[in-house]
Amino acid sequence: MRKIHGYARTLFVYAQVLVYLVVALVGKVVFLLYNAGGDLSAGEVAGCLLAGLGLDVATAFVAVLPAWLCVAAAWRSDGSDLRACAGRCMMAVLFLSVLLIVADAVMYAYWKFKLDASIFGYMFSPGEVGASVPASYIAWRMVAFVLSVLAACGLSRLATPRGRLAKPGAAEPFCMAGFIVLLVLTNFSWHRGRESAAFHSDRLLLNHAAVNPVRHFMSSAILYAKPADRQFCLSDGEAECSSMAGEMFPADTEDVADTLLRQTRPNIITIQLEGCGASMIETLGGHKGVTPELCRWMERGVNFTNAWATSFRTDRGTVSFVSGYVSYPTLSLMQDDDCLLRLPSLARSLRSVGYEAEYLYGGDQTVMNKEKYLLAMGFDPVLGIESIDVPRHERDSWGANDSISLNRLMGIALSKSPESPWYIGYQTISSHEPWQVPYQRLDDEVYNAFAYTDHCLGQFLDSLSRTPVWDNLLIVVFADHGVTYGLDMSDPEFFHMPLLLLGGAVREPRTIPVLVSQGDIAATLLAQMGIPHDDFPWSRNVLSRNYRHPCVYCTYPGGIMFKDATGSTFTDLYTGQVLNPGDGTTESHSERVRKISNLLHYTYSRLP
Numbered sequence: 001m002r003k004i005h006g007y008a009r010t011l012f013v014y015a016q017v018l019v020y021l022v023v024a025l026v027g028k029v030v031f032l033l034y035n036a037g038g039d040l041s042a043g044e045v046a047g048c049l050l051a052g053l054g055l056d057v058a059t060a061f062v063a064v065l066p067a068w069l070c071v072a073a074a075w076r077s078d079g080s081d082l083r084a085c086a087g088r089c090m091m092a093v094l095f096l097s098v099l100l101i102v103a104d105a106v107m108y109a110y111w112k113f114k115l116d117a118s119i120f121g122y123m124f125s126p127g128e129v130g131a132s133v134p135a136s137y138i139a140w141r142m143v144a145f146v147l148s149v150l151a152a153c154g155l156s157r158l159a160t161p162r163g164r165l166a167k168p169g170a171a172e173p174f175c176m177a178g179f180i181v182l183l184v185l186t187n188f189s190w191h192r193g194r195e196s197a198a199f200h201s202d203r204l205l206l207n208h209a210a211v212n213p214v215r216h217f218m219s220s221a222i223l224y225a226k227p228a229d230r231q232f233c234l235s236d237g238e239a240e241c242s243s244m245a246g247e248m249f250p251a252d253t254e255d256v257a258d259t260l261l262r263q264t265r266p267n268i269i270t271i272q273l274e275g276c277g278a279s280m281i282e283t284l285g286g287h288k289g290v291t292p293e294l295c296r297w298m299e300r301g302v303n304f305t306n307a308w309a310t311s312f313r314t315d316r317g318t319v320s321f322v323s324g325y326v327s328y329p330t331l332s333l334m335q336d337d338d339c340l341l342r343l344p345s346l347a348r349s350l351r352s353v354g355y356e357a358e359y360l361y362g363g364d365q366t367v368m369n370k371e372k373y374l375l376a377m378g379f380d381p382v383l384g385i386e387s388i389d390v391p392r393h394e395r396d397s398w399g400a401n402d403s404i405s406l407n408r409l410m411g412i413a414l415s416k417s418p419e420s421p422w423y424i425g426y427q428t429i430s431s432h433e434p435w436q437v438p439y440q441r442l443d444d445e446v447y448n449a450f451a452y453t454d455h456c457l458g459q460f461l462d463s464l465s466r467t468p469v470w471d472n473l474l475i476v477v478f479a480d481h482g483v484t485y486g487l488d489m490s491d492p493e494f495f496h497m498p499l500l501l502l503g504g505a506v507r508e509p510r511t512i513p514v515l516v517s518q519g520d521i522a523a524t525l526l527a528q529m530g531i532p533h534d535d536f537p538w539s540r541n542v543l544s545r546n547y548r549h550p551c552v553y554c555t556y557p558g559g560i561m562f563k564d565a566t567g568s569t570f571t572d573l574y575t576g577q578v579l580n581p582g583d584g585t586t587e588s589h590s591e592r593v594r595k596i597s598n599l600l601h602y603t604y605s606r607l608p
Helices: 008-036 042-051 053-076 083-111 117-121 126-132 135-158 172-192 204-210 213-225 238-248 292-298 314-323 337-342 346-351 367-376 402-415 445-464 468-472 518-528 589-604
Strands: 267-273 302-304 356-361 422-427 473-479 499-502 510-512 551-556 559-564 567-572
Touching: 008 042, 008 053, 008 083, 008 135, 008 172, 008 204, 008 213, 042 053, 042 204, 053 083, 053 172, 053 213, 083 135, 083 213, 117 213, 238 589, 267 314, 267 402, 267 445, 292 445, 292 499, 314 346, 314 367, 314 422, 314 518, 337 367, 346 356, 346 422, 346 518, 356 402, 402 422, 402 445, 445 473, 468 473, 473 518, 559 589, 567 589
Parallel strands: 267 422, 267 473, 302 510, 356 422
Antiparallel strands: 302 499, 473 499, 551 559, 559 567
């Protein structure tokens, strides 16, 4: 086998940089085609590639560093096979990079944010991922991944000369050292690698496409590895942050300025609608004809028209509702066993005044640590798919569909003794990928899935309203998180959700436009019932006289939305950029970003 002398090994390193750059650019084109399809122009694609080119070059130098180390380590030996050492090392790097590039493109269609280290929190629930998409969908994406890896590795192999490394000449160490110089320069240029360098458009999709997915994942992994209260900078002093938080989350909201209920100890059912945001509800300005039953019942109950989900996933939204907690962009409290017993709980507060509390879910209640969390919160029993009499062949991807599980909920409610008050928590399941439901009313499969959940809910409410249970019943209906269909997370409507109080315990139908967060449900409900909620630091009774600064604080892995009566501001956590700045406010966006940063740090520093 021939010897590789002189500058050939140096050229190999730079050739691999070009190979990696080609892979990154092709990956961006695939990302755009997969997530935007025909809604693209050639100019937008070119602008996206150009805007992110600096970060791509910087990432390419970092990616090739392991192969450079292999070549450098072989200097003292004569005869190392270049393809066997540095070539295979480069292929391993390309394998991992293509995995992230493909996963980023595929998951963005569902999650609407760049793939980051939050994926590690969901890897322990593979059943959840498998239930979200059909097997054929996964299989075709795996085929695409394998072909992409083969193409990338084949290109890298072509750029790797065959032969064994000869000992370097006197000048070659200086050439190899040039690689390190370029690596340092490229990673300190372009705003020191900050992703803001790639943000160039008012379309979030184009900005996200321009950001190198491998670099983004690495940055998020570094961020997530830090202690929670040190992940973000504190702009102001502790006293000022405490004062600001005190305005947004007043300590005393126990008073009841407006009574919504006929009695203070009704039986309670809370219904979390899977991903059912306001964009699916015509009464709230959403798509027409999808959820007519919800619209009909909104005329018969207390309808909070300005309610907002706190997060993008069920595990975060459930904690906000049950524990009245804010959501965190880089942390799921449901999966943090160390803090479970220190969190406040709506179910536990109700148990303290004599309520029974249980929870029903039509799927696997162990997913995302849900069962352990709910038991710690005072729900007992926590019922899942095994408690519902449905043959395995009649189950859908997630478990028992909403018709079956709501029938089970009806049976539980009707079997309750009138001797003591009770509370049942419940979550729907069918309005979720892969949108397969035993119902056909709308042509669009996503709208049809939400229409099915709406149909099942309407039947449940109609049937229950004709029973004696209804007279002393309060039903609270709301979404578990924001809806991703047709929206991205820089659109405020992503977090807009229904919040509806129904049942014979409701005094009269009303429409209430006050700004309310998903995390405020617990305190507002407890205040109506005359039960203290002073152990809920981030939950506010929105009908209190002390609720003087109505605002909501919503998070997702890539950023935060802060909204009050003056407008909304989205902040990207990785770039510091203000998204959709056209949404006017009475104060500057930079001032609001400062508020958001301080509030984020303040809440992190007070984790239970």
